[in-house]
Amino acid sequence: MATLTHGAPEIAASEVNYLNVEHGWKSWLFTTDHKRIAVLYIVSITLMFFVGGFMAVLFRINLLEPEGIFAAETYNRLFSMHGIIMVFFFLVPSIPATLANFLIPIMVGAKDLAFPRINLLSWYLYVIGAFLTMYAVIRGGVDTGWTFYTPYSSTYSNSYVLAAAFGVFVAGFSSILTGLNFIVTVHKMRAPGMSWSRLPLFVWSNYATGLIQVLGTPVLAITLLLLAFERIAHVGIFDPNIGGDPILFQHLFWFYSHPAVYIMILPGMGVISEIVSCFSRKRVFGYNFVAFSSMAIAVLSFVVWGHHLFVTGQSVYTAIAFSFLSMVVAVPSAIKVFNWTATMYKGSVSFDTPMLYAFGFIGLFTIGGLTGLHLASLSTDVAMHGTYFVVAHFHYVMVGGMVMAFMGGLHFWWPKITGRMYPEAWSKFAALIVFIGFNLTFFPQFILGYLGMPRRYHAYPPEFQALNVLSTAGASILGIGYVIPMIYLIWSLKNGPKAGPNPWGAAGLEWQIPSPPTTFNFDETPIVTEEAYNYGPLEEVIG
Amino acid sequence: MLASLLPIVAAASLIADQASEQAGPVDALFWFITGVSAIMTVVIFASICFFAYKYRRRTAVHATQIEGSNKLELTWSILPFLVMLVMFGWGADLFYKAQNPPTNAMEVFVTGKQWMWKVQYPDGSREIDALHVPVGTPVKLTMASEDVIHSFSVPAFRIRHDVIPGHYDSVWFTPNKPGKYHLFCTEYCGNQHAGMTGWVYVMEPREYANWASGGGGQGTLAEQGQALFQQFGCATCHLLDQQGRCPILRGIYNKPVQLDDGRTVIADDAYLRESILDPNAKIVAGFQPDVMPHFKGQVTEENVIQLIAYIKSLSPSTPASQQGGGQPTPPTPSRAARAASQANAAKPGQAVPR
Amino acid sequence: MADTVVPAGPETAVEDIRLKHHFATSAQQMDADTLGMWTFLITEVLFFGGMFTAYVMYRNMYLGAFASTSQYMNVVLGGTNTAVLICSSLTMALAVRAAQLSNRRHQILFLILTMIFGTAFLVIKGFEYHAKWVEHLVPGFGFQYEPAQYAHHAQILFFLYFAMTGMHALHMVVGLGLLTYLVVQAYRRVFSANYFVPVEMIGLYWHFVDIVWIFLFPLLYLIGHRR
Structure with missing residues (x-):
């Protein structure tokens, strides 16, 4: 970034932006600028992503041999910590706390989120939660799986459940505050003329995400708190010894955690809407339907949690109702996929890096979503529950979907965030490597699951070895695919060519201000007179 | 030599074993969903590739702005939904039918x-x-x-x-x-x-x-339960044919029981299990709580299963010969006998165990 | 409400409307604060909702045991606490009104009254907790219960009792902290008819905590009193 000479007036007034306006660690740790907080978040979640990813690499190595290479204890802690870190410390905050934090105020034409200090508090809570969880990791880890099922977690496990659960509890409040900030910002901070029907779809999807964060996360918080009490007092409401029902924990847990999987995909869908529209130079096909489907997903996500309990012996009629509702929630997701595809129709499609990630997202999310049908339908779920089929399914959605969208979004808005472009060839190469590595890692797991291999096994029958070796090989490629962008993106901070305000010729308020933006985003409040995605010919924008 | 090849051969097999009557119908549904998904995936992939190629960016060719189409939106909302309803109905039907085991199980x-x-x-x-x-x-x-x-x-x-x-x-x-x-x-x-x-x-x-x-040796499950019944001294209070300090257990299995709080419950496996492990949880009308000790921690789940088998075997019609030692009548014929009768009905095996 | 327009800027004097830099008008700021507070209260409803769900489920399963626990609940103290909290809500509402009327003396008076009621609630609650401890009714710490047939399931209720009232008491403590802040600010003449959002927001929070108790009291204390 800019030079650190005493008092920075050397920068020309036109060059002042949110990155170089102030210097020193205090200017970052006490900032209330949503853009700086977003950058803090990007750094933090990237660290957590690589910690969680490193664990994945380790346990994939373990699975090279049918009898396992590490001790069972090590393996169990690795996969549990991988799940906890990736879900609560990467996927949940991934897009909302970074890209959306950076972009939502700009996209609605505001100077900041409604509650800047709460935004900073949310980052601090995230960091405290992350430290608590890392403390659990360093002390020896947790072996309950990310789902913390009782009574194993409350009574039997001798790992560091309390620290990890408390870490997730604290991070949960970070997520609640982010969601709350988005909801209020979208409702109350829109610039004149920015009506609901003119909001970019990225804002819509993050608004829907905010609703889920606000309504679901508190239930997880109280559930983990009750679990912690139970672990401390050795008696509690989930304890079967006194007539408590461990299945109640699963109901409460999934009441949050199923909506939470939509926290982990809706923002990604928003990113894809922006990218597909920009690189097709066309407004999103069926804007209303795409926006409405985000809201439909948010609402329906709260009534499908029971499909995680089909084999627990819940009443058959309950199971049938949840199966039906799970089918219903698939419809809005399908609508989105069709609309993105139709957006390209008669467009002017270019193949820049963000678009490559968007292609990857649509393809992988389609597979991830459709295999969800196997798990929503009752009798096939009974056959596939708890196997690698489930693992493959949600990795297609979470990694193939959300991580692809995160990478796509990061590449799309990187010039806006940093003011620099990254090397085109390397970024396209990395996108390809990620796509290949991902499919090689997770497609074999569908077959493994169909053949019956249970998840969370550190050792497995020898007939599953070939597919596991294939999967581990894929994981190593996928790992490389994630390290390459890390290198060239950091390199680009100093060495990348300067990006203009609008390198893609994109529509949207964020592209009408300098890159990087100034602290208050807009010199004067913008007045919006046109709909989102008002794309004209490229020549008129870039000239 | 051949044995070392087996895992590789097995790994080559990508078709899961089907070994129960449930497996076939479930697989039919599995392949139906997979087939539909595959068609959908191919359609979407093909359209993306086709559009990406056909409408790739060229100079002086501009995108045509299209608002959307309600007709299309409705089509691709309702049609997939109808197909999903088939998946739902099919799955629910199989699941529902699989709820209750046949009575001869x-x-x-x-x-x-x-x-x-x-x-x-x-x-x-x-x-x-x-x-x-x-x-x-x-x-x-x-x-x-x-x-x-x-x-x-x-x-x-x-x-x-x-x-x-x-x-x-x-x-x-x-x-x-x-x-x-x-x-x-x-x-x-x-x-x-x-x-x-x-x-x-x-x-x-x-x-x-x-x-x-060839199995057994320690008597039937009910006999094992009877031995436990004696060992734990249950028979001192649960007299078989006259009212003791605790309810008579003969003929109680799967019959309604009146509780002291006015409710009536069926004395099924779950009730009997609870009454053994936590006797105070449900008190039969006319009896006192705290008479029977808790057996939680004293008996294993396996013991509970044996005791329940014994209680089941106490048929109401059998007269007692002595206190606490009614001859259990097994509710089901021995496994060997059952299997033998099955053998007469079944055709000689075509498949060979792996 | 406040239609006075004041130039934006972080260094606005204390007496002025505290318009933060990123809001266009103070009406917008107030709208945002209000919506934020209501959204926060919805998360609180769901936070307590998890425990209420557990309560409803187990009460359905173990009605007898739950009803029998009422003999150990001190309805007089619980009832007194209910009255105390309702009074505190009244004084809180009066404090908000005083702030809106720029009546600093009344505002401080009612805020302090609210704090006194809140503290009284916590003290009474403390006596109740102590009694439970003496009677061995704390799950996990030498729990003993008569009638014995309900000992197991009554533990579930007492676990919920401590979890729910404890979480409620924690909210009260937080509320008292916020009220202290309000008193200090009121003393410094921060609030007036032009700027009273914090008083109103903390008032909303206080009423919410009050309402939670209105549900807790009958559910926990009066199960066995059905005649």
């Missing part, structure tokens, strides 16, 4: 414990991490957990059910292909979760009869 008791499966047969024989069943006979498993949640799963049968501490769970299947199949625990249950595996042996009825006749 052979009953086997399974206890999950970190990290093993303990199996008890009505004739009193026991196994660990292995389950032997005759081909063609419906088998109902009554399952309990000693500690955490486990899940009983036999992929080749396409069945699975969680085993939750605190009550009984059950699952049933009708094996239809002799062989040796994996039994897995599929709910993470701690350190050696991956070691909580075993085999299900599906045998030809005749072969099974042979195997079953």
Whole structure:
């Protein structure tokens, strides 16, 4: 970034932006600028992503041999910590706390989120939660799986459940505050003329995400708190010894955690809407339907949690109702996929890096979503529950979907965030490597699951070895695919060519201000007179 | 030599075993969903590739702005939904039909414990991490957990059910292909979760009869229960034919019981289990709480299964010969006898166990 | 409400409307604060909702045991606490009104009254907790219960009792902290008819905590009193 000479007036007034306006660690740790907080978040979640990813690499190595290479204890802690870190410390905050934090105020034409200090508090809570969880990791880890099922977690496990659960509890409040900030910002901070029907779809999807964060996360918080009490007092409401029902924990847990999987995909869908529209130079096909489907997903996500309990012996009629509702929630997701595809129709499609990630997202999310049908339908779920089929399914959605969208979004808005472009060839190469590595890692797991291999096994029958070796090989490629962008993106901070305000010729308020933006985003409040995605010919924008 | 090749050959097989009557219909649905998904995926992939190529960016060719189309939106909302309704209905139908086991099902008791499966047969024989069943006979498993949640799963049968501490769970299947199949625990249950595996042996009825006749040795499950009944001194209060300090147990199984709070419950397995482990939980009308000691921690889930088998066997019609020692009448014929009768009906085995 | 327009800027004097830099008008700021507070209260409803769900489920399963626990609940103290909290809500509402009327003296008076009621609630609650401890009714710490047939299931209720009232008491403590802040600010003449959002927001929070108790009291204390 800019030079650190005493008092920075050397920068020309036109060059002042949110990155170089102030210097020193205090200017970052006490900032209330949503853009700086977003950058803090990007750094933090990237660290957590690589910690969680490193664990994945380790346990994939373990699975090279049918009898396992590490001790069972090590393996169990690795996969549990991988799940906890990736879900609560990467996927949940991934897009909302970074890209959306950076972009939502700009996209609605505001100077900041409604509650800047709460935004900073949310980052601090995230960091405290992350430290608590890392403390659990360093002390020896947790072996309950990310789902913390009782009574194993409350009574039997001798790992560091309390620290990890408390870490997730604290991070949960970070997520609640982010969601709350988005909801209020979208409702109350829109610039004149920015009506609901003119909001970019990225804002819509993050608004829907905010609703889920606000309504679901508190239930997880109280559930983990009750679990912690139970672990401390050795008696509690989930304890079967006194007539408590461990299945109640699963109901409460999934009441949050199923909506939470939509926290982990809706923002990604928003990113894809922006990218597909920009690189097709066309407004999103069926804007209303795409926006409405985000809201439909948010609402329906709260009534499908029971499909995680089909084999627990819940009443058959309950199971049938949840199966039906799970089918219903698939419809809005399908609508989105069709609309993105139709957006390209008669467009002017270019193949820049963000678009490559968007292609990857649509393809992988389609597979991830459709295999969800196997798990929503009752009798096939009974056959596939708890196997690698489930693992493959949600990795297609979470990694193939959300991580692809995160990478796509990061590449799309990187010039806006940093003011620099990254090397085109390397970024396209990395996108390809990620796509290949991902499919090689997770497609074999569908077959493994169909053949019956249970998840969370550190050792497995020898007939599953070939597919596991294939999967581990894929994981190593996928790992490389994630390290390459890390290198060239950091390199680009100093060495990348300067990006203009609008390198893609994109529509949207964020592209009408300098890159990087100034602290208050807009010199004067913008007045919006046109709909989102008002794309004209490229020549008129870039000239 | 040949043995070392086996894993590779098995790995090459990408078709899952089907070894129960449930497996076929479930697989039909599985392949239906997979087929529909594959078509959808191909359609979407093809359109993306086609559009990306056809409408690739060219100079002086501009995008045509299209608002959207309600007709199209409705089509691609409703059509997939109808197809999904088929998947839902089909799956729900199979699931619903699989709820209740046939009345003639052979009953086997399974206890999950970190990290093993303990199996008890009505004739009193026991196994660990292995389950032997005759081909063609419906088998109902009554399952309990000693500690955490486990899940009983036999992929080749396409069945699975969680085993939750605190009550009984059950699952049933009708094996239809002799062989040796994996039994897995599929709910993470701690350190050696991956070691909580075993085999299900599906045998030809005749072969099974042979195997079953070799088992036992400690008497039937009910006889084992009777021994426990004596050992724990249950008979001092639960007199068999006259009112003692505790209710008479003869003929109580699956009959309604009036409780002191006015409710009526059925004395099924779950009720009997609770009454053994936590006698104060439900007090029969006219009796005092706190008379019977708690047996939680004194008896294992396996013991409870034996005691319940004994209570079941106390038929109301049999007159008592002596206090506390009524001759149990087994509710089901011995496994060997059943299997032998099955053998007469079944055709000689075509398939060879792997 | 406040239609006075004041130039934006972080260094606005204390007496002025505290318009933060990123809001266009103070009406917008107030709208945002209000919506934020209501959204926060919805998360609180769901936070307590988890425990209420557990309560409803187990009460259905173990009605007898739950009803029998009422003999150990001190309805007099619980009832007194209900009255105390309702009074505190009244004084809180009066404090908000005083702030809106720029009546600093009344505002401080009612805020302090609210704090006194809140503290009284916590003290009474403390006596109740102590009694439970003496009677061995704390689950996990030498729990003993008569009638014995309900000992197991009554533990579930007492676990919920401590979890729910404890979480409620924690909210009260937080509320008292916020009220202290309000008193200090009121003393410094921060609030007036032009700027009273914090008083109103903390008032909303206080009423919410009050309402939670209105549900807790009958559910926990009066199960066995059905005649």
